[in-house]
Amino acid sequence: MMRIGEVARRAGVTPRALRYYEEKGLLRARRDHNGYRVYEEDTVHAARNIARLLRAGLSSEDVARFGDCLRRERMDPSPDCAALLEVYTARLAMLDRRIEALTELRGRLAEEARRLRAAMAAHASDPDRSPGRREPVQA
Amino acid sequence: MMRIGEVARRAGVTPRALRYYEEKGLLRARRDHNGYRVYEEDTVHAARNIARLLRAGLSSEDVARFGDCLRRERMDPSPDCAALLEVYTARLAMLDRRIEALTELRGRLAEEARRLRAAMAAHASDPDRSPGRREPVQA
DNA sequence: TATGGGCTTGACGCCGGCGTCAAGGTCAAG
DNA sequence: CTTGACCTTGACGCCGGCGTCAAGCCCATA
Incomplete structure (x- = not known):
């Protein structure tokens, strides 16, 4: 308690985060006679797990589906936590899509950078060009 | 014009996007006698380029550094556009970090999913548990 | 009793790239 | 003159995960 x-x-x-988690249905709390929130021991694990999963890129909606599984220190799976698998699976697919998109983007940017570098090198060695240009092309 | x-x-x-670009210093526009914005031909290229770069994941601040280079149809580099290279390079590094983070996360999630699947399979094949060996555990 | 630390709810702020009204000016065509 | 397409500025909305006041209650301690 x-x-x-x-x-x-x-x-x-932060306390603010805990209230937010509660608001989003990730956490439950009883109330003391004076209105103060009162928590069980395992809430510490839950809060840790929630924060971890959120940092990991899951949405609070995703995390909500983990339910009581969150309250275990090590979120060991058990049949009543089958939803975890769905969540993980869906999220893996999402991550794959995001990674793919970023990778593709990276490729495009890298290509543009390559072109740019090549053109600048050509430019720099062009005898017609800027006679007093000192600065070397910085990488 | x-x-x-x-x-x-x-x-x-959209027109809204163009006004936004102007507000962010990505675009300039003269005004007609009635207050209407008036653009040069090359603004079309610029707008295209800006949209492309934003979609590509650059921030408007990044794009702002491209300056007049944006106005060329094919943003061919030239010495006065050296900043492009910096921007690309920095952004590639960022993308690499993001991809790396996502990949690591993916690994963790995949690992947890694997553990979960294994535990559930063990559970399902537990003789106390499963009376009739029916469907395999769904992926 | 007064202080001060911890607690409560409520509500706005942030960040980015616009979407989407709102209220009104401009101008060519019918 | 009226319509209606096109333009203007201004300002709120969105989305998520809280940060950060604000105003006020609870309670132990000096």
Whole structure:
């Protein structure tokens, strides 16, 4: 039984983040007589897991589907957590698409950079060109 | 000499986008007596180039550094466009970092998915568990 | 009692590249 | 003159994961 500040410190997140997680249905909290949020021990694991998954690029909607599995320190799979697999699978596909897109983009940019470099080299060695141009072409 | 609508059509962007580019210093426009924006021919190329580069993942700040080079149909390099190379290079590095991060994440997710699948398979083949050996665990 | 630290809800800010009204001016054609 | 296409500036909306006030309650301690 802890309050929000302690959970936050132990999980390495901010109280604001914890409230946000709750708002998004990732976390539940009971209330003390004075209205303060009260958390179980395993909430620390949950908060850690949530933050990890979000940093990893999952959306809060994705993470919500992990449900109680989040509360285990090491999110070991079990049959009741089958949804995890779907989420992972879908997300892997998404990542593959994003990686592919970035890679393609990288290729295009690299190509343009290559062209640019070549043209500049040609330019630099062109005798007609800029007589007093000092600076070397910087890589 | 064209007005915004024509440039937009010919460049394949919206008038709103053109105003935005101008606001960000990517484009310049003169004004007609009535306040309408008036553009040169090469603005069509510029707009096309800008849109391309933005779609490619460059920021408008990056693109701003391309300056007048944008106005050439084929953004052929020349010494006064040396900044292009810097921008490309920096951006390639960024892309590499992003791709690397995503790839690493992909690896972690794939690993977790693998563990999960394995555990579920073990569960399914558990003699206590599965009475009739039916469907294989779905991928 | 007064202080001060922790807690509450509510709500705006951010970032980027525009989309999408809103309210109104301009001008050629019918 | 009226229509209607095209133009203007201004300003809010979006999306996600919170950061960051603001205003105010709870409670232990000096």
